[in-house]
Amino acid sequence: MSRNTLLTTTALLALSLPGLAQAASCTSAISGGNPVLICYTPASDTVSDASDNLTVFVTATGSVESSDRDDAPLELDGTNVTVENMGTISISDDRKNANAITSVGENLTVNNTGTISSGDRAIHALDGFEGGLTVHNSGTITSRRQTIRTEEAAPGSYIENDGLISSLEGRAIQVRGQGSTVINRGTIEGGEEVIEARDDFTLYNYGSIRLRDDIEDEDGTQLASGQVYNYGLIQGSDDGVDIDEGEIFNYATGRIISTGPEGAGIDVDSEFDNSRDAPRPAKPLLIENAGYIEGRYAIGADEAATSEITVINSGTLYGRSGRAVDLAPGQGNSAIELTGNSAVIGDILYGAGDDLLTIDSLTSGTISTGVIDGSDGFDTVELASYLMTDLLSFELDGDLVDLTLQTSNGVVAGQFLNFEFWSFGDGSEYTTAGLASLYSVSQVPLPAGLPLLVTAFGGLFIARRRKG
Numbered sequence: 001m002s003r004n005t006l007l008t009t010t011a012l013l014a015l016s017l018p019g020l021a022q023a024a025s026c027t028s029a030i031s032g033g034n035p036v037l038i039c040y041t042p043a044s045d046t047v048s049d050a051s052d053n054l055t056v057f058v059t060a061t062g063s064v065e066s067s068d069r070d071d072a073p074l075e076l077d078g079t080n081v082t083v084e085n086m087g088t089i090s091i092s093d094d095r096k097n098a099n100a101i102t103s104v105g106e107n108l109t110v111n112n113t114g115t116i117s118s119g120d121r122a123i124h125a126l127d128g129f130e131g132g133l134t135v136h137n138s139g140t141i142t143s144r145r146q147t148i149r150t151e152e153a154a155p156g157s158y159i160e161n162d163g164l165i166s167s168l169e170g171r172a173i174q175v176r177g178q179g180s181t182v183i184n185r186g187t188i189e190g191g192e193e194v195i196e197a198r199d200d201f202t203l204y205n206y207g208s209i210r211l212r213d214d215i216e217d218e219d220g221t222q223l224a225s226g227q228v229y230n231y232g233l234i235q236g237s238d239d240g241v242d243i244d245e246g247e248i249f250n251y252a253t254g255r256i257i258s259t260g261p262e263g264a265g266i267d268v269d270s271e272f273d274n275s276r277d278a279p280r281p282a283k284p285l286l287i288e289n290a291g292y293i294e295g296r297y298a299i300g301a302d303e304a305a306t307s308e309i310t311v312i313n314s315g316t317l318y319g320r321s322g323r324a325v326d327l328a329p330g331q332g333n334s335a336i337e338l339t340g341n342s343a344v345i346g347d348i349l350y351g352a353g354d355d356l357l358t359i360d361s362l363t364s365g366t367i368s369t370g371v372i373d374g375s376d377g378f379d380t381v382e383l384a385s386y387l388m389t390d391l392l393s394f395e396l397d398g399d400l401v402d403l404t405l406q407t408s409n410g411v412v413a414g415q416f417l418n419f420e421f422w423s424f425g426d427g428s429e430y431t432t433a434g435l436a437s438l439y440s441v442s443q444v445p446l447p448a449g450l451p452l453l454v455t456a457f458g459g460l461f462i463a464r465r466r467k468g
Contacts, residue, residue: 026064031055039064039087050077050105055084058114063088069098069120076101082109085116085139094119094144107132112163118143125150131157131177137186138162145170147190152176152198152275161186161207168212171196176275184209184232193219194236199274201226205254210235217260219267224274225283230254230291239267240295245283245307250291250315258295265293265317270304270328284308284332290340294318297326298346308332308353314339319346322370327351329375344368352376357419360384362407367414371400374418381419387426396436 026039026047035051040059046066047056056074058064064073065088073089083089083101091100098120101110108125112135116122122143125133131154140163141147147167150157157180159165165172165188172190173182179200187208188194194209201223209220210233220236221228228248233255234240240256240263241248248266250256256265266287273279284307287299298317301309305328313336317324324346327334331351337358338344347370348357354377359367361384383391383405392404392411401416423429430438 026056046071046073046075048072048075051081052078052105053080054078055082058083058085058087058089060086060114062086063090065089066091067093069093069095072099072102074101076108077104079105080107081105083111085110085112085114087114088117090115090117092119096120096145099124100143102126103133104128106130107134109134109136111136112141113139115139116141118147120144121146121149123148125154125157127151127153129154131155133157133159133175135159135161137165140164140166142166142168143170144168146174147172149174150177150180155179157181159183161188163187165189166212167191173197175201178274178276190218191215193222193242195221195223197221197223197226198276199223199225199272203228203230205229205234206231208233208235211237217262219263220256220258224272230256233257235259236263238263240265240293242267242269243285244269244272245285247286248288250287250289250293252290252315254289254291256291256293261296263295264297264300264326265295266299268299268301268305268307268309268327270302270306282307284310286310286312288312289315289317291315292318294320296321298324300326301328301331301351303328304330305351306330306332309334311336312339313337313342313344315341316343317345321346323347323349324368324370325349327375333377338362338367340364342366344370346370348372350375350377350379355379356382357416358382358384359386359405362412363409365409365412367403367405367412371415371417372419374416374420376418378421379419380421380423381416382423383425385425388424388428391424391439394435394439396432401432401436 025045026037029036034053037056040062042063044064066073089100091098100116100118101123104126122141147165154177157175160183163186167190169191171192172188173195176198181202183204185206191212217238219239219242220234222242224244225246230250231253235257237260240258258265271279272282297319324344325348328351333353335356339360341364343364390406395402399417404413422435
């Protein structure tokens with residue numbers, strides 16, 4: 001039965017049953033052979049029901065309320081249960097384990113256009129819940145602690161939000177089961193990590209995911225593995241996104257921001273930990289950014305991280321500490337590509353692997369405002385869309401290279417440390433020393449007949465090699 005058919009059927013049932021307007025309890029009915037409870041009076045009695053294929057329908061005039069944590073408004077323990085709420089489901093008790101809706105069955109669906117609120121947790125899939133929590137919200141769901149919560153053993157949660165999901169002191173969404181999905185077009189706000197997930201998690205964000213004002217040292221989104229597709233705002237006071245492994249796509253309208261003094265826009269953890277299996281070293285992470293990422297480091301890795309990191313940047317990476325990308329000393333072979341409207345505000349520091357920096361079809365006016373440091377290993381700069389004739393200067397002073405490059409948007413400059421090899425789009429390849437010898441002060445720089453251009457480029461500096 002479709003949702004619209006169900007709503008129509010239950011509404012007609014309510015109108016056809018005499019005397020229900022005076023009832024204090026929800027009314028039982030049968031629709032399509034399945035049980036239905038209709039709650040359309042204010043302050044209807046609480047519901048405790050273990051029926052399978054049950055639908056609880058709370059009308060716009062109805063409410064199911066409780067003031068006692070031992071008496072949840074809706075305690076639904078059957079399989080394939082649906083809650084259709086246009087009214088109010090609330091519990092005022094603010095003690096631990098005061099829940100507005102609970103379940104230990106399988107496949108609970110909550111469709112909310114009204115209000116669900118709790119002094120502790122709003123929707124709670126308890127221990128024993130076998131998975132399949134689905135929430136469609138275009139109303140308001142609020143709580144003191146976790147607003148929507150599932151435990152580690154409950155896979156496959158799906159939460160779609162076009163309204164408000166808000167926690168005063170805790171996480172707005174805590175889905176710890178494998179393979180969960182959140183799609184947000186509204187507002188999700190929390191007083192702890194706003195969204196906490198584990199492995200194979202998928203997030204599509206078109207709206208706002210942020211901490212409540214004045215909450216310190218908490219993440220916007222935390223996950224063990226999966227994919228983040230961000231078109232809106234993800235903001236934390238510690239990290240914007242804290243991730244072990246997977247993929248992050250931050251589109252042109254997307255903003256991932258850490259507002260705190262220590263956090264990263266994107267923080268890369270050293271271990272994969274789904275809280276079920278034994279922790280292990282994290283696997284590779286891909287970050288594609290066409291929008292805006294900001295933090296102490298725009299992208300930062302834990303000191304013990306060893307995973308391979310790939311960054312493709314055509315947006316803005318802003319490191320307020322003076323370092324935009326800060327990889328760990330033992331980070332594996334990593335690759336960063338700067339292309340299009342790329343703007344890197346701060347240094348880029350690679351780890352110890354054999355790393356690659358690709359500069360490709362820049363339309364911005366900068367390569368980086370800081371130093372790009374290949375660190376240890378055998379590291380390569382690939383000027384993928386440029387010819388030797390586009391390289392206007394190449395000066396080597398110790399390990400430091402000063403470079404100017406002709407692009408379609410004019411001359412850009414950059415400083416590089418600890419890169420051993422350089423390649424061009426025409427197939428030519430050079431060691432650092434070999435390329436520097438072609439541009440020594442005693443020679444006419446290539447291309448012949450062109451003056452050596454050195455562009456004034458504010459903010460170039462060699463920052464501290466490692467975090468303080």
